[in-house]
Amino acid sequence: MSDIAAFHTLLQRSPRILAICGAGLSASSGLPTFRGAGGLWRNYESTSLATPGAFGRDPALVWLFYAWRRHVCLQADPNGGHRALAALAKARGSDFLCLTQNVDNLHERAGHPPDTLRHLHGRLFDLKCSKCKKTAYTTDDPLCPALAPASKDFPAGDINPLLDPRSPVPPIPTAELPHCPSCGGIQRPGVVWFGENLDGRMLREVDAWIDAKPVDIVLVIGTSSVVYPAAGYAERARTRNTKVVTVNLDPDTEAAEPGDLVYVGDAAELLPALLA
Numbered sequence: 489m490s491d492i493a494a495f496h497t498l499l500q501r502s503p504r505i506l507a508i509c510g511a512g513l514s515a516s517s518g519l520p521t522f523r524g525a526g527g528l529w530r531n532y533e534s535t536s537l538a539t540p541g542a543f544g545r546d547p548a549l550v551w552l553f554y555a556w557r558r559h560v561c562l563q564a565d566p567n568g569g570h571r572a573l574a575a576l577a578k579a580r581g582s583d584f585l586c587l588t589q590n591v592d593n594l595h596e597r598a599g600h601p602p603d604t605l606r607h608l609h610g611r612l613f614d615l616k617c618s619k620c621k622k623t624a625y626t627t628d629d630p631l632c633p634a635l636a637p638a639s640k641d642f643p644a645g646d647i648n649p650l651l652d653p654r655s656p657v658p659p660i661p662t663a664e665l666p667h668c669p670s671c672g673g674i675q676r677p678g679v680v681w682f683g684e685n686l687d688g689r690m691l692r693e694v695d696a697w698i699d700a701k702p703v704d705i706v707l708v709i710g711t712s713s714v715v716y717p718a719a720g721y722a723e724r725a726r727t728r729n730t731k732v733v734t735v736n737l738d739p740d741t742e743a744a745e746p747g748d749l750v751y752v753g754d755a756a757e758l759l760p761a762l763l764a
């Protein structure tokens with residue numbers, strides 16, 4: 489592992505910083521990651537539910553998965569990693585940009601200024617109409633009566649039947665799922681699923697920020713770096729004169745490349761030490 493003092497020296501002589509965050513940043517707040525041990529919901533791979541095909545086939549199942557994640561997120565608190573990034577954002581202003589793949593709202597709740605934060609994969613608390621595409625923000629929990637099983641809490645040690653693959657999925661008629669108040673179309677979570685385009689305007693703004701002045705450091709935090717275009721930002725940085733700094737619990741993470749500074753551990757603990 490690299491020396492923390494080496495990062496402090498680098499930080500002092502680095503005016504512009506880009507951060508790319510993934511699920512590992514929110515892991516110690518209690519939000520599951522996608523791949524590896526935490527990536528199963530019931531017996532489904534989380535990534536297999538994050539597709540337009542899964543929603544088309546079984547919107548009730550996909551809604552239960554997202555309604556449960558909304559509930560878990562609302563119970564969770566931002567951690568030291570979110571707070572350290574928010575403090576860096578306040579200190580550096582427009583010379584810092586944080587691209588998060590996380591759809592949770594823990595950056596915002598840690599006080600991260602919105603102008604230096606971009607949610608690449610959308611936001612868990614946005615509802616998007618599948619028909620007219622209108623988007624609405626709500627933290628209602630439960631989101632609607634039919635999704636209430638996803639918002640139940642159980643005493644420690646008790647199994648939540650929604651999470652137990654042996655329990656049947658509660659049957660929910662499509663008509664009882666969230667619907668658009670404007671056109672009546674079915675609403676879906678306002679997130680970006682596999683095969684869907686990220687917001688083009690946001691990507692152009694990010695490119696303009698990167699191209700405006702040299703970026704000195706790219707911080708790659710708690711991500712497996714397997715999903716594009718997010719993973720491409722560090723790859724591009726390595727071809728330029730930018731130092732890539734990886735923070736990950738996994739010492740063998742594929743997110744790190746030779747030449748990077750690599751910090752192995754919990755982002756919630758490492759980021760406050762690195763960004764102090």
Ligand code: BJW
Nearest residue numbers: 510511512521522523589683710711712715716737738755
């Ligand atoms: C800790 C820790 C702790 C744990 N502390 N660390 C170019 C090449 C190849 C393929 C493509 C390409 N361009 C596009 C594609 C297709 C596709 C893609 O990338 N596929 C790859 C998987 C091969 N990309 C897309 O489809 C994107 N759309 C697009 O590009 O449109 C144009 C296009 C389409 C088709 C073809 C070509 C072009 C859209 C991607 C949308 C991803 N959506 C999801 C779901 C979002 C909604 C939701 O949250 O439910 O985003 S999938 C999921 O993966 C989620 C995450 O944001 C994303 C990344 O995962 P992340 O955050 O890295 O989590 P994990 O679990 O993978 O890793 C956690 C890490 O943390 C691990 O490393 C741990 O070790 C670590 N960790 N605890 C520090 N405490």
Ligand code: ZN
Nearest residue numbers: 617620668671
């Ligand atoms: Zn609509």
